[in-house]
Amino acid sequence: MAHEKQTKTKGLVAVFTGNGKGKTTAALGLAFRALGHNHPVCIIQFIKGSWKYGEMESAKKFAPLLDFHVMGRGFTWKSDDLEKDKAVALEAWEFAKRVIEENHYSMVILDELTYLPHYGMLAEEEILTVLKNKPEHLHVVITGRHASQELIDAADLVTEMIEIKHPYQSGIQAQKGFEF
Amino acid sequence: MAHEKQTKTKGLVAVFTGNGKGKTTAALGLAFRALGHNHPVCIIQFIKGSWKYGEMESAKKFAPLLDFHVMGRGFTWKSDDLEKDKAVALEAWEFAKRVIEENHYSMVILDELTYLPHYGMLAEEEILTVLKNKPEHLHVVITGRHASQELIDAADLVTEMIEIKHPYQSGIQAQKGFEF
Numbered sequence: 001m002a003h004e005k006q007t008k009t010k011g012l013v014a015v016f017t018g019n020g021k022g023k024t025t026a027a028l029g030l031a032f033r034a035l036g037h038n039h040p041v042c043i044i045q046f047i048k049g050s051w052k053y054g055e056m057e058s059a060k061k062f063a064p065l066l067d068f069h070v071m072g073r074g075f076t077w078k079s080d081d082l083e084k085d086k087a088v089a090l091e092a093w094e095f096a097k098r099v100i101e102e103n104h105y106s107m108v109i110l111d112e113l114t115y116l117p118h119y120g121m122l123a124e125e126e127i128l129t130v131l132k133n134k135p136e137h138l139h140v141v142i143t144g145r146h147a148s149q150e151l152i153d154a155a156d157l158v159t160e161m162i163e164i165k166h167p168y169q170s171g172i173q174a175q176k177g178f179e180f
Numbered sequence: 181m182a183h184e185k186q187t188k189t190k191g192l193v194a195v196f197t198g199n200g201k202g203k204t205t206a207a208l209g210l211a212f213r214a215l216g217h218n219h220p221v222c223i224i225q226f227i228k229g230s231w232k233y234g235e236m237e238s239a240k241k242f243a244p245l246l247d248f249h250v251m252g253r254g255f256t257w258k259s260d261d262l263e264k265d266k267a268v269a270l271e272a273w274e275f276a277k278r279v280i281e282e283n284h285y286s287m288v289i290l291d292e293l294t295y296l297p298h299y300g301m302l303a304e305e306e307i308l309t310v311l312k313n314k315p316e317h318l319h320v321v322i323t324g325r326h327a328s329q330e331l332i333d334a335a336d337l338v339t340e341m342i343e344i345k346h347p348y349q350s351g352i353q354a355q356k357g358f359e360f
């Protein structure tokens with residue numbers, strides 16, 4: 001865990017939502033930008049398997065400034081054990097809350113967090129309370145589809161990524177170094 | 181310039197457009213992903229000053245796999261010399277064409293390229309011809325507002341970033357390590 005001195009700016013809450021590609025990659029780009037300033041970043045991934053080999057390898061170049069935590073169990077809609085999913089998701093959330101409260105980072109990215117309230121595994125109110133009470137200078141970035149209006153209201157910056165066209169539509173396979 | 185062996189997959193054309201934040205950062209995230217596979221990446225920035233200190237510093241960590249070229253002169257709408265702007269933009273475009281044709285990279289990112297046809301500095305047809313004739317395995321990523329329908333038609337993946345909320349709306353200043 002990185003323990004650099006925090007830069008004294010107001011921390012923002014950013015949300016990347018929508019059905020299009022680029023939510024997680026945009027968050028990654030923000031991490032890249034912060035790391036260039038030697039600001040420590042923590043990425044917590046709530047859906048296992050959503051981050052792939054490419055970015056994992058790149059992330060290693062930024063150690064120890066970048067911490068990367070893979071939580072969760074994968075997409076719940078194909079799960080055969082929703083109770084277990086929920087327990088794992090809540091454990092991930094407790095971890096994220098602790099990371100935010102401990103305030104060792106300049107930026108915390110909660111990747112795919114929106115799926116938790118969307119699938120009823122976590123009350124939206126829990127997230128809003130943590131954002132409201134977050135350390136003043138910490139940037140929090142949340143990604144995932146189905147961001148609620150309450151989350152949008154609580155955020156400083158919200159971009160919706162709209163899918164205009166997707167390569168799978170034209171039958172093109174996922175590409176190493178591009179899609180993963 | 182990196183000269184690694186190219187991976188033999190079909191190269192995609194991706195476009196990140198729209199008025200929201202996250203277009204360039206999503207492209208950066210794709211670069212990050214490709215670099216993690218040791219795929220060489222070239223970023224060409226058509227609007228000077230749109231990339232900031234943070235990502236420049238991070239980019240250095242990936243040398244010599246990542247080449248970064250800053251072209252252009254800044255936003256044309258505040259220019260006092262449109263002819264000079266156009267000449268510089270066309271020079272940047274000639275450079276980009278050469279980089280694409282030479283095929284030394286796995287991914288070429290043309291950041292803010294869409295401004296050139298939008299401001300009448302470059303014919304859209306020029307871009308479409310280069311995309312049509314690009315090396316088969318090369319990924320090309322184009323960012324910027326106002327992507328034309330013809331460019332969208334030519335692309336495999338298109339995401340429109342819609343601005344739902346921007347921190348400047350609520351009077352918050354740009355943040356080091358976040359906005360730049």
